[in-house]
Amino acid sequence: MPAAPDFPPSPDKVVLKRALISVSDKTGLIDAARALADAGVELVSTGGTKAAIAAAGIPVKDVAELTGFPEMMDGRVKTLHPKVHGGLLGVRDAPAHAAAMGEHGIGAIDLVYVNLYPFEPTVAAGGDYETCVENIDIGGPAMIRSGAKNHGYVAVCTDPADMAEVLAALKAEGGTSLALRKTLAARAYARTAAYDAAISAWFAGQLGQSAPPRKAIAGRLIQTLRYGENSHQSAAFYGFEHRRTGVATARQLQGKELSYNNIADTDAAFELAAEFDGPDAACVIVKHANPCGVATGPNLLEAHRRALECDPVSAFGGIVAVNRRLDRAAAEAIAEVFTEVVIAPGADDDAVAVFAAKKNLRLLVTEGLPNALDAGETFRSVAGGFLVQSRDTARLTAADLKIVTKRAPTPQEVEDMLFAFTIAKHVKSNAIVFARGGQTLGVGAGQMNRKDSARIAAMRAADFGLDLKGSACASEAFFPFADGLIQAAEAGATGVIQPGGSIRDEEVIAAADAAGIAMAFTGVRVFRH
Structure with missing residues (x-):
């Protein structure tokens, strides 16, 4: 491990004399x-930047004038040079x-x-292998990391917001403070880490x-939260680069x-609502990550x-x-019950106006539904690590069912079974x-x-006067004993x-036959811890 050199303390303020700009x-x-330039800073840049x-009439020097080498190899080699990295890494004092x-x-x-070649957008847009590889930036991360390491003297910006902070400091203080340079360095390493993760x-x-x-795994901060699950826990909300x-x-x-x-809870509710991407309106009510009511209908008012x-x-x-999309009638019905959050693919102006009277209710719109069949991963932390699994995209049709009882289900029972199993997931x-x-009944x-x-x-259904006669019962995992099935039949x-x-x-199966009910096996478990 290299020993720390005996460098002099970093200055609190650095007056900017030269800036290297290379942005995608x-x-x-x-x-x-x-x-x-108006502040007297010499600009050095590359290629299109x-x-x-x-072209804007601003004085700028080509990086080749610093290095003595032209850009080469289709632009792959232009800033990887001692006169660039020496200028970034050199401890002036x-x-x-x-x-x-x-x-x-x-x-x-x-x-x-420096902001980097658009690797993430290229992948998100479906770029082919060669195009994605060509959009892997090499010189950019190297310059960012060099400058960030030498934050005692160098300010590093990786997006326009960073640049705005530097310009504000330049205007107010005539240079960058050590505190600002440290903050920018931390952001810079987070950016290159996220880039490499992608x-x-x-x-x-x-x-x-x-x-x-x-x-x-890398994410961008969306929101610093007031607290976590409980008031003594700190928390924050992050989003992936392409969500x-x-x-x-x-x-x-x-x-x-x-x-x-x-x-x-909102995520749990909306992911379930997204299972119903057909012609019927669907409404999901969730409490503590579990659905307490789900229904479809000809319109949202009826579904709710x-x-x-x-x-x-x-x-x-x-x-x-x-x-x-939320309409006024559905919004009025929802507003009659104290609700923490409403999330929808959109909302009419009339619906928004209805909720405006409920100052504490959070109304979220997304301009679309999550794709329930989208491949992806889910994560869960454990002591000393984390678990990763593919998203559960199981979606069954009648053709997937294996009828195992003497009595076959009616078409309506099959439809009800599939609906119930979707909720159970x-x-x-x-x-x-x-x-x-x-409609869920219990x-x-x-x-x-x-x-x-x-x-x-069954008890919940009885509590609210809902008759379970002729209903379908879904279990997300197998019945290890007949007692659960007998309970459902009774x-x-x-x-x-x-x-x-x-x-x-x-x-x-024998218990189902004895009760005269139809039973289907899916061959797919949708367990959820």
Whole structure:
């Protein structure tokens, strides 16, 4: 490990004399370059950035004038040179560094403004292999890292917001403070880390590696939260560089700041609403990450009414997600019940006006639904590491079902089974869901055994006057014993859907036959912890 040299303390203020600018995203470039030039800062630049600055009539020097080498190899080699990196890494007040810079004609660079080749957007746009590789920046990250390491003297900017902070400091203080340079350095390393994470993830995908030897995850801060699950925990909300449509892409039109629990519950609600991407309106009501009512209907007003019937008590203080644009009628019905968050693909002006009277209600719009079939990964932390798995994109049709009982289900029972199983996929295990006619009737979640989940689901239905006779019952994992199925049959279910696969399947099938109900195996488990 290299020993720390005995360098003199870094100056608190550095007056900018030379800046190196090389940006892919040229947003605000000319204004920034003009402000620097007006402040007497010499500008050095490369390729298209230099051409854009020069075209605006701003004095700028080509990096080739520093290095004595032209850009070569299709622009791959232009800044990888001692006169660039020496100017970034040289410790001005260290005698040996100053002597080396003087001996080799290396001028100090006080500011480097670099944003990187658009690798992430190129991948997101479906670029082919060669195009993606060509958009891997080499010189940019190298300059960012060099300047950030020498933050005692160099300010590093990686996006227009950073540049704005430097220009404000230049105007107010005549230079950059050490505190600002440290802050910019921390951001710079985070940016190159995120960039490398994106590249490594892309390469793993190209190689078909679902579990590469190292896994890097990077996100951009969306919001610093007031607290986490509890008031003594700190928390923040991050989004991936290119995000699936959902709570991380939503615009908040009104209401208090979202909390940690609001965000988690809203995500759970909207992901379930996205399962219903057909012609019917759908409404999902979630409380503590579990659906307490889900229904479809010809319109959102009817879908909400039917979803609320399932458990109007738990709906108090819940999250409402819908699968289509909110209208006034649905908004008025939702507003009658205290609701923490409403999330929708859009909202009519009349609907927004209705919610405006509820100052604490958060209204989020996303301009689309999450793609329920989108491939991707989910993450969970554990002590000393994290778990990664592919997203559960299981979506069944009637053709996927294996009927294992003597009585075959009716077409309506099959439809109800599939609806119930879709809901069960989003209920914490052990999960039991009773449903009929596109409406949940009872939900049993998170119990330590399946019989209790069935009993609780039936009890909730009875509490709210919902008759389970002729309903479908879904279990997201197999029945290990016949008792859970018998509980469902006694409650009134005439159709049962479950994955199958228990060593006691024959015992469970026999119980279903004895009760005269139809049962289908999916062969797919949708367990959710």
